Amino acid sequence: MTWKRAALLRPALERLLEGTDAAARVRGDPVELPHRYSDPRDVEVAALLSSALAYGRVDLFKPRLSALLDRLGPSPAATASDSSPAELLERASGFAYRMTDARDVACLLYGAGAMLRAHGSLGASFAKHYRNSVSIKTALGAFVDELCAADFRPITGRRAPTRRLKHLLPHPGRGSACKRLNLFLRWMVRGPDGVDFGLWREVPVSELVVPLDTHVHRIGRFIGLTRRKDLSWRTAEEVTRRLRSLDPADPVRYDFALSHLGISGTCAARKDARRCAGCALKPICRFWT
Numbered sequence: 001m002t003w004k005r006a007a008l009l010r011p012a013l014e015r016l017l018e019g020t021d022a023a024a025r026v027r028g029d030p031v032e033l034p035h036r037y038s039d040p041r042d043v044e045v046a047a048l049l050s051s052a053l054a055y056g057r058v059d060l061f062k063p064r065l066s067a068l069l070d071r072l073g074p075s076p077a078a079t080a081s082d083s084s085p086a087e088l089l090e091r092a093s094g095f096a097y098r099m100t101d102a103r104d105v106a107c108l109l110y111g112a113g114a115m116l117r118a119h120g121s122l123g124a125s126f127a128k129h130y131r132n133s134v135s136i137k138t139a140l141g142a143f144v145d146e147l148c149a150a151d152f153r154p155i156t157g158r159r160a161p162t163r164r165l166k167h168l169l170p171h172p173g174r175g176s177a178c179k180r181l182n183l184f185l186r187w188m189v190r191g192p193d194g195v196d197f198g199l200w201r202e203v204p205v206s207e208l209v210v211p212l213d214t215h216v217h218r219i220g221r222f223i224g225l226t227r228r229k230d231l232s233w234r235t236a237e238e239v240t241r242r243l244r245s246l247d248p249a250d251p252v253r254y255d256f257a258l259s260h261l262g263i264s265g266t267c268a269a270r271k272d273a274r275r276c277a278g279c280a281l282k283p284i285c286r287f288w289t
């Protein structure tokens with residue numbers, strides 16, 4: 001990105017950040033759910049579930065997630081690590097959201113429980129993979145492999161992870177943008193700032209990859225963060241590279257604000273004099289420049 005372009009982008013994105021009421025937006029975001037907990041292990045497990053199941057419409061999946069967490073009791077981490085597969089199925093029973101059902105949730109908890117027993121925390125597992133990896137992408141791939149390494153026969157009748165579990169835990173090595181896994185990482189690594197938790201200190205914030213959802217991708221195209229049309233890991237890396245040139249220490253600091261500009265319906269996604277009038281990104285949006 002040219003110096004001139006960066007000089008235009010940075011103040012516009014800063015204005016967007018300043019104008020975003022993060023506390024209000026958190027109430028409409030899945031990150032609100034792990035904020036229920038104070039023990040870092042419970043935050044991690046609630047965050048893993050909340051990010052993995054954050055697909056589709058937030059007003060549809062969030063109430064189901066909230067009820068699921070209620071069924072896991074006061075400590076989701078203790079439930080994940082100390083329960084048998086049958087007990088996990090019982091806890092998850094009744095959960096249904098689009099292509100995900102109780103068995104998928106039980107598998108996710110079973111994998112997380114095995115990780116907790118082996119490492120003490122999900123963060124300790126990720127840190128080990130990060131130390132042994134050349135990039136955050138390979139560390140994330142190893143983390144997913146470990147979550148999916150359990151023998152799932154007591155839950156699904158099959159040893160290997162089902163396609164539906166793989167949908168919840170896509171592997172970055174297969175080219176997916178892995179939006180929900182990068183969201184989980186953003187929550188765990190950045191902050192604490194009232195949105196993200198800042199629990200995983202061994203992973204540098206500067207290495208994070210933007211959780212590329214449809215909103216960040218679309219608005220990113222409007223303001224020149226990418227021209228790529230696919231929601232892929234390569235596109236997420238390109239957007240991140242351009243954001244990193246604005247803030248090398250914290251390339252995903254604008255992600256929450258960008259995403260909620262789209263989620264809230266504030267962005268017109270076209271030239272709309274009335275709706276674009278108050279948008280902080282108007283000076284850099286391709287519809288107006």
Ligand code: SF4
Nearest residue numbers: 267268269276279285
């Ligand atoms: S100027 Fe309009 S179209 Fe462009 S990002 Fe803002 S709201 Fe969206």
